[in-house]
Structure formats: C-alpha cells, structure tokens
Amino acid sequence: MIPGHDPPDLSDQEHAQMQISVHKSDDAVTRIVLEGRLDVAGSATAELPVSTACGAAKNVIVDMTDVAFLASIGIRLLLANAKAVTRRGGRMILVGVQDQVRQTITMSGLADLLPMVDDEETARRLIAG
Secondary structure, eight states: OOOOOOOOTTTTTGGGGOOEEEOTTTTSSEEEEEEEEESSSHOOOOHHHHHHHEEEEEHEEEEEEEEEEEHHHHHHHHHHHHHHHHHHTTOOEEEEOOOOOOOOOOOHTTTTOOOOSSSSSHHHHHHHH
C-alpha cells in the first residue's frame, strides 16, 4: 500500500465481481443477466456460463443494465456468442446498455452485430420478427 493513498473501494457496483444469471423461458428465448464489469476478470467469469447458454439457445437477450464497463475482451465474448447464435438462425440482442458501454460498442463498429435496445419487450418483438 502506498502511504497517503487509500485502496480503491471495491464494494461499489463498478468494481463488483461479475455476476451472471441465466433464465430460460417457454418461448425459445434465453435471458442472460450480467452484473459488473466485462473486463479481463469479468469476461473470464462470464465466458463459460454465457457460452454454454448461447450454445443451447435459439435466441438470447443479454440484460446489460448493470454492466458499467466493457473492455475489448468483453466485446470479443459478446461478439463470438452473437455469431454462434446467428449461425443457428437465432438472434442475440443486448438490453439496457449504459451510455458508456453503448458508445464502446458503437465506436467499435459493432452495433449491427450486437443490436442494442432499451427494454426486454422491444427485444422480444425484434426476435419474434
């Protein structure tokens, strides 16, 4: 520890460890809720459960409401799984994306591959066609 410098407060949401929950529904849509940072550590935590859920689902909604940061490795995780779902004729849609994360995806030129909407109802309408 450096004298005169307090360690960062890791209790707040921005630095919280990545939490993942997967919810399957009767309408062939799997909902994945991510909470935390999709940085190196968060992506490592999320990789297996997200890839497993996307590998078994036709359509996926990823709730990003509580994702405050998205690093390039997090983009790779989302993009790889979106491509896998798309190859099987499904869609993966991101919901509730915070402004900073939305800017990261848009500035990376990936908004078409990682579609973003404000709410789950809109995502379900897009999936239904």
